[in-house]
Amino acid sequence: MKLLVLHGINLNMFGQRDPGHYGTATLADIDAALQALATELGAEVECFQSNHEGVMCERIHQAHRDGVRGVVINAGAWTHTSVAIRDALAILRCPIVEVHMSNVHAREPFRHHSYIADIARGQICGFGVDSYLLGLRAAASAAQADIKK
Numbered sequence: 001m002k003l004l005v006l007h008g009i010n011l012n013m014f015g016q017r018d019p020g021h022y023g024t025a026t027l028a029d030i031d032a033a034l035q036a037l038a039t040e041l042g043a044e045v046e047c048f049q050s051n052h053e054g055v056m057c058e059r060i061h062q063a064h065r066d067g068v069r070g071v072v073i074n075a076g077a078w079t080h081t082s083v084a085i086r087d088a089l090a091i092l093r094c095p096i097v098e099v100h101m102s103n104v105h106a107r108e109p110f111r112h113h114s115y116i117a118d119i120a121r122g123q124i125c126g127f128g129v130d131s132y133l134l135g136l137r138a139a140a141s142a143a144q145a146d147i148k149k
């Protein structure tokens with residue numbers, strides 16, 4: 001089962017960026033933890049990061065062509081701004097899990113709205129790296145359930 005983890009704009013800077021909100025783990029640390037969990041779950045995971053909205057949209061289109069079974073996405077600031085990322089995700093038929101390292105609802109009001117939340121199966125935020133790991137478990141389990149339908 002193929003799952004895709006998408007990291008949006010500025011998330012390549014995890015580890016060097018606002019440790020009060022995002023901790024000290026780097027994106028490479030997060031991807032390594034996701035790969036370890038994927039092995040445990042018997043899933044195949046690809047992790048992808050871009051700072052370019054169009055490139056991210058094209059990666060999502062490719063996921064549609066590839067028949068990816070589940071997507072975990074931390075869209076970073078695009079969560080709160082991008083109709084384009086939302087529209088690309090809406091093309092997918094597989095479960096989407098929105099994740100954030102920080103609890104966006106406990107932060108500035110502009111972070112409370114997500115363009116992704118209502119087309120996602122669910123949202124996990126506030127647990128640091130565990131948000132991603134919980135998100136991957138949720139995506140794997142939702143994808144399994146969809147396969148059985």
Ligand code: DQA
Pocket residue numbers: 009010011074075076077078079099100101102103104111
């Ligand atoms: C974030 C939260 C967003 O509001 C912010 O723009 C980010 C990171 C998170 O993981 O907590 O870049 O998505």
